[in-house]
Amino acid sequence: xxxxxxxxxxxxxxxxxxxxxxxxxxxxxxxxxxxxxxxxxxxxxxxxxxxxxxxxxxxxxxxxxxxxxxxxxxxxxxxxxxxxxxxxxxxxxxxxxxxxxxxxxxxxxxxxxxxxxxxxx
Amino acid sequence: xxxxxxxxxxxxxxxxxxxxxxxxxxxxxxxxxxxxxxxxxxxxxxxxxxxxxxxxxxxxxxxxxxxxxxxxxxxxxxxxxxxxxxxxxxxxxxxxxxxxxxxxxxxxxxxxxxxxxxxxxxxxxxxxxxxxxxxxxxxxxxxxxxxxxxxxxxxxxxxxxxxxxxxxxxxxxxxxxxxxxxxxxxxxxxxx
Numbered sequence: 349x350x351x352x353x354x355x356x357x358x359x360x361x362x363x364x365x366x367x368x369x370x371x372x373x374x375x376x377x378x379x380x381x382x383x384x385x386x387x388x389x390x391x392x393x394x395x396x397x398x399x400x401x402x403x404x405x406x407x408x409x410x411x412x413x414x415x416x417x418x419x420x421x422x423x424x425x426x427x428x429x430x431x432x433x434x435x436x437x438x439x440x441x442x443x444x445x446x447x448x449x450x451x452x453x454x455x456x457x458x459x460x461x462x463x464x465x466x467x468x469x
Numbered sequence: 470x471x472x473x474x475x476x477x478x479x480x481x482x483x484x485x486x487x488x489x490x491x492x493x494x495x496x497x498x499x500x501x502x503x504x505x506x507x508x509x510x511x512x513x514x515x516x517x518x519x520x521x522x523x524x525x526x527x528x529x530x531x532x533x534x535x536x537x538x539x540x541x542x543x544x545x546x547x548x549x550x551x552x553x554x555x556x557x558x559x560x561x562x563x564x565x566x567x568x569x570x571x572x573x574x575x576x577x578x579x580x581x582x583x584x585x586x587x588x589x590x591x592x593x594x595x596x597x598x599x600x601x602x603x604x605x606x607x608x609x610x611x612x613x614x615x616x617x618x619x620x621x622x623x624x625x626x627x628x629x630x631x632x633x634x635x636x637x638x639x640x641x642x643x644x645x646x647x648x649x650x651x652x653x654x655x656x657x658x659x660x661x
């Protein structure tokens with residue numbers, strides 16, 4: 349495909365030297381399949397010296413709780429890549445993860461608090 | 470760790486005001502994230518005979534509302550084209566429900582969304598977006614055209630207006646609660 353020429357759009361935009369598929373070792377899905385685009389993560393104290401800069405960029409955004417989708421948007425990374433990178437960081441103890449959205453039991457109490465929150469807006 | 474994300478999907482046909490609605494209630498300017506998809510191309514149009522893999526980028530707009538210290542609500546606008554169903558699946562999984570925006574000038578663009586949530590038993594409300602502030606059709610006419618079940622709420626809204634969008638979200642959450650409650654009550658009253 350013409351747009352896949354070396355130094356194509358992605359690399360040009362992000363000034364990236366390492367192709368995305370190399371960064372994530374060719375993985376296309378996170379090992380932890382609970383990772384959802386709404387899952388929130390937070391950086392944990394850990395020695396970051398061995399991390400590549402792309403991973404450090406992710407961690408830098410995670411000083412406060414942030415969702416996978418937000419990370420992707422801020423870092424201009426496709427969602428799949430973001431998910432895999434977050435998965436790698438979580439596995440290695442760099443990131444803590446909140447409850448996975450698809451595992452949350454939507455109960456009346458949770459909905460009640462969402463309702464109250466919306467009414468306060 | 471106690472940090473809960475709650476999702477609401479904002480669906481509807483192309484140009485019905487999904488991103489507008491997300492933007493009017495979100496506490497952050499709507500963000501866009503992209504998913505790169507590789508699909509088998511089926512010989513169509515000018516690519517006949519050139520079957521292979523095609524890369525498509527699907528953009529996803531979303532916003533955020535902090536409900537409390539541990540609960541954050543995310544609003545996801547579905548990608549414009551209906552053919553990205555599998556993206557819808559990822560969005561809908563675990564969602565509280567959906568707001569299906571309806572443009573009365575092009576009702577048919579929202580059929581697919583209504584059908585999608587109906588089939589999966591995901592709570593949804595139909596929100597008729599009144600861009601121009603007038604009601605060309607009655608609620609009954611719209612319900613009939615969309616073949617809405619009698620208990621599915623229909624709200625009138627202006628997606629540009631924060632208060633109005635908020636009321637749409639509230640209607641959805643109330644409806645989802647009533648369904649949950651109904652299920653619980655019917656369990657309790659089941660004969661033993």
